[in-house]
Amino acid sequence: MPLLLLLALVVLIPEAAADEGMWMPQQLPELARQLEDAGLELKAASLADLTSYPLGAVIWLGGCTASFVSENGLVVTNHHCAYGSIQHNSTEENNILKHGFLAHSLAEELPAAPGTRVLVTLDVRDVTEEILRAVPKGARGNERYDAIEAAEKALVAECEAADGVRCRVRSFYGGLTYQLITQFELRDVRLVYAPALAVGKFGGDVDNWMWPRHTGDFAFLRAYVGPDGKPADPDPSNVPFRPHHWLEVSRDGLQDGDFVMVAGYPGRTNRYRLADEVEHQIDVYYPLAVEATTNVIAAIDRALLSYPDAKLKLAPALSSLNNVAKKYRGMMAGFARTDVVAEKRRLESDLADWIASDARRRSRYGSALEDLRDVVSEDQANTARDLYWHMARRWAPLSAATRLYRLARESEKPDRDRKPGFQERDLDRFRHRLKRMDRTYHAGVDRLVARERMRMYATLPAEKRVPAFDAFLELDSDRLEDRLGAMIADTEMTKSERRLAWMEELPEAFEASDDPFIRLAVTLYPTDLAREEETERISGRFEEARPRFMEALIAYQKSRGCPVYPDANSTLRVTTGHVAGYEPRDGVWYAPFTTVEGILEKDTGIEPFDSPPEVLEAIRTGDYGPYAPRNLGSVPVDFLSTLDTTGGNSGSPTLNGRGELVGLLFDGAWESLLADWYYEPDRKRSIHTDMRYVLWVMDRIDGAHHLLSEMGIQPRFAAP
Numbered sequence: 228m229p230l231l232l233l234l235a236l237v238v239l240i241p242e243a244a245a246d247e248g249m250w251m252p253q254q255l256p257e258l259a260r261q262l263e264d265a266g267l268e269l270k271a272a273s274l275a276d277l278t279s280y281p282l283g284a285v286i287w288l289g290g291c292t293a294s295f296v297s298e299n300g301l302v303v304t305n306h307h308c309a310y311g312s313i314q315h316n317s318t319e320e321n322n323i324l325k326h327g328f329l330a331h332s333l334a335e336e337l338p339a340a341p342g343t344r345v346l347v348t349l350d351v352r353d354v355t356e357e358i359l360r361a362v363p364k365g366a367r368g369n370e371r372y373d374a375i376e377a378a379e380k381a382l383v384a385e386c387e388a389a390d391g392v393r394c395r396v397r398s399f400y401g402g403l404t405y406q407l408i409t410q411f412e413l414r415d416v417r418l419v420y421a422p423a424l425a426v427g428k429f430g431g432d433v434d435n436w437m438w439p440r441h442t443g444d445f446a447f448l449r450a451y452v453g454p455d456g457k458p459a460d461p462d463p464s465n466v467p468f469r470p471h472h473w474l475e476v477s478r479d480g481l482q483d484g485d486f487v488m489v490a491g492y493p494g495r496t497n498r499y500r501l502a503d504e505v506e507h508q509i510d511v512y513y514p515l516a517v518e519a520t521t522n523v524i525a526a527i528d529r530a531l532l533s534y535p536d537a538k539l540k541l542a543p544a545l546s547s548l549n550n551v552a553k554k555y556r557g558m559m560a561g562f563a564r565t566d567v568v569a570e571k572r573r574l575e576s577d578l579a580d581w582i583a584s585d586a587r588r589r590s591r592y593g594s595a596l597e598d599l600r601d602v603v604s605e606d607q608a609n610t611a612r613d614l615y616w617h618m619a620r621r622w623a624p625l626s627a628a629t630r631l632y633r634l635a636r637e638s639e640k641p642d643r644d645r646k647p648g649f650q651e652r653d654l655d656r657f658r659h660r661l662k663r664m665d666r667t668y669h670a671g672v673d674r675l676v677a678r679e680r681m682r683m684y685a686t687l688p689a690e691k692r693v694p695a696f697d698a699f700l701e702l703d704s705d706r707l708e709d710r711l712g713a714m715i716a717d718t719e720m721t722k723s724e725r726r727l728a729w730m731e732e733l734p735e736a737f738e739a740s741d742d743p744f745i746r747l748a749v750t751l752y753p754t755d756l757a758r759e760e761e762t763e764r765i766s767g768r769f770e771e772a773r774p775r776f777m778e779a780l781i782a783y784q785k786s787r788g789c790p791v792y793p794d795a796n797s798t799l800r801v802t803t804g805h806v807a808g809y810e811p812r813d814g815v816w817y818a819p820f821t822t823v824e825g826i827l828e829k830d831t832g833i834e835p836f837d838s839p840p841e842v843l844e845a846i847r848t849g850d851y852g853p854y855a856p857r858n859l860g861s862v863p864v865d866f867l868s869t870l871d872t873t874g875g876n877s878g879s880p881t882l883n884g885r886g887e888l889v890g891l892l893f894d895g896a897w898e899s900l901l902a903d904w905y906y907e908p909d910r911k912r913s914i915h916t917d918m919r920y921v922l923w924v925m926d927r928i929d930g931a932h933h934l935l936s937e938m939g940i941q942p943r944f945a946a947p
Contacts, residue, residue, distance in 0.1 A: 248792040249800040266486025268884040281886040283472035287346040292491035292879040300468035304878035306427030309446035312339040327423035336417040342659025346410035372767030391458040399793040401773030415451035431835025444893035477887035491879030493795035502571035526679035530672040537669035561901025592779035612691040619684035624720035628748035714743040804869035822861035852943040854923040863917040890915035
């Protein structure tokens with residue numbers, strides 16, 4: 228179904244749903260009246276133009292969002308989105324992760340973590356007909372999956388013939404439509420400024436997903452290009468990128484009830500999943516995933532008691548694992564509070580009745596629901612097996628050896644026939660991924676954590692395990708821990724230069740190697756291919772069944788006047804809402820703003836509530852300059868909004884009705900974590916760092932006056 232026809236079908240928006248939806252930019256002109264009534268002062272049509280203000284300033288940053296804030300390629304995003312780059316440049320002697328960093332000139336800026344990329348969206352084109360035309364009539368399972376993958380690779384190869392661009396194909400509405408997205412790829416990214424950890428991550432994992440919040444979750448990077456203005460690898464001769472658009476920072480800030488919007492790259496939502504899928508997540512997947520993730524966190528914490536020197540290296544991994552575990556617990560709490568499954572079943576029953584009531588609908592959609600249920604049932608059969616196998620395989624030396632051997636095998640094929648991730652276009656990222664392991668790997672910790680991973684995997688029934696893996700590790704013997712230690716001690720996979728050298732080797736060299744992890748990777752290769760084929764067969768079935776269901780659902784919802792926006796899929800989206808507090812439980816009201824006085828109340832002097840002394844002193848003396856609005860009488864730190872957001876939106880610019888930067892989205896409230904599956908308007912709240920706090924920290928605390936001037940802000944605390 229062509230995209231324009233689909234948009235005409237789905238964009239019928241009731242007033243009450245104004246804050247719900249992660250909208251594709253090209254849908255926004257259809258919402259113009261509702262957006263203007265809500266407080267948008269820009270023309271809605273301007274939000275559909277990816278090359279104009281403000282969307283032209285919004286960029287993708289490695290699973291997060293960021294935005295340009297100066298004509299010299301200055302980029303603002305969340306502290307936790309720049310965390311890897313800050314940690315990459317930290318040492319025990321110069322721990323900028325803890326103490327913060329400020330480059331006073333371009334020459335002092337530090338290289339971001341290897342492989343860091345900034346992607347600027349240039350064009351989006353509907354390619355639905357080209358993709359589906361490549362699928363043979365009646366193709367199912369692996370045949371359908373392979374045909375779609377081949378068509379996507381061909382479109383990407385043609386697109387990337389242009390210099391300096393990165394292209395990708397994304398499906399929408401479960402594969403009902405497809406888009407080809409072209410992005411300018413900036414490969415030289417540098418760290419410019421990050422506040423101290425006790426600002427950027429104040430409250431740590433304790434406050435994560437919680438309100439009230441007092442976190443200054445911001446950091447600055449800069450994008451560079453070659454002297455000719457084209458994307459280039461990192462080099463001292465490179466110059467700052469000159470974007471066509473950059474965001475203007477608001478000098479007025481926000482008040483309760485104000486209109487706000489976010490443009491960003493939300494990762495994944497599952498709003499249109501079947502009741503059976505939701506029930507399976509509640510009863511099976513999330514309990515298993517929380518337990519497994521918690522066990523790994525505990526194993527790392529225990530290992531750090533023996534290897535305290537590894538704390539800095541393990542900081543990103545621990546932060547990520549704690550974030551995931553807490554998010555999943557929040558989702559489980561949300562499911563327990565609501566009856567999403569029953570509501571989904573009612574919707575599916577109503578949909579089935581609607582289809583059955585009309586002969587044409589029966590002919591077009593008759594088996595759509597049951598066909599999808601059948602695929603879902605097959606997919607769910609191996610949840611525990613796949614989860615624990617993934618946990619066992621997520622072992623850094625084994626992961627490196629596995630990918631390297633697969634690269635050697637794929638490199639024997641013509642480039643167009645290789646699997647995605649192993650084509651020539653992927654090798655630079657592949658190489659940087661191998662390099663990054665050095666900054667996050669510690670052999671002593673790895674041995675102890677690997678033991679916990681294997682223990683969890685060993686709880687699977689014998690028929691769900693991989694005999695070759697068990698035999699190689701001597702998994703059921705009392706020698707397992709010695710075996711793990713010996714493998715780590717004897718491998719080349721822990722040495723960066725050796726990992727990189729293996730990228731050039733032929734399969735025969737791997738098959739003759741004595742390296743224990745390479746031998747294990749070679750041993751597991753047939754199992755890996757078989758599992759991959761199984762996964763792709765089921766994916767191919769989903770690519771047939773899900774679009775038919777979504778087409779039926781869209782038509783049904785249109786008949787009821789209900790919105791059907793696509794689930795998030797890491798493509799550029801715009802969400803709109805307003806600043807608002809909420810009632811998390813009976814008798815409790817959360818105000819929409821926190822202020823710096825809350826930092827004083829929370830501070831204990833002990834991590835993660837150890838605010839820097841200079842921050843505490845400035846708060847005690849009320850040294851706020853122009854950054855304290857009259858209605859609050861203090862500097863606002865964070866604020867709440869009704870914006871519909873999820874992971875991937877981290878770092879997204881929060882804009883007012885004029886398209887000015889007023890905040891940085893960085894989290895969601897605990898009570899709203901269910902929103903990946905189900906939207907609750909009374910509880911869905913996003914959490915943002917207020918730009919007035921960012922400016923105050925830059926100006927009063929860290930003296931980043933040159934960066935303020937670069938953004939067009941007059942410093943108030945600079946020396947005359």
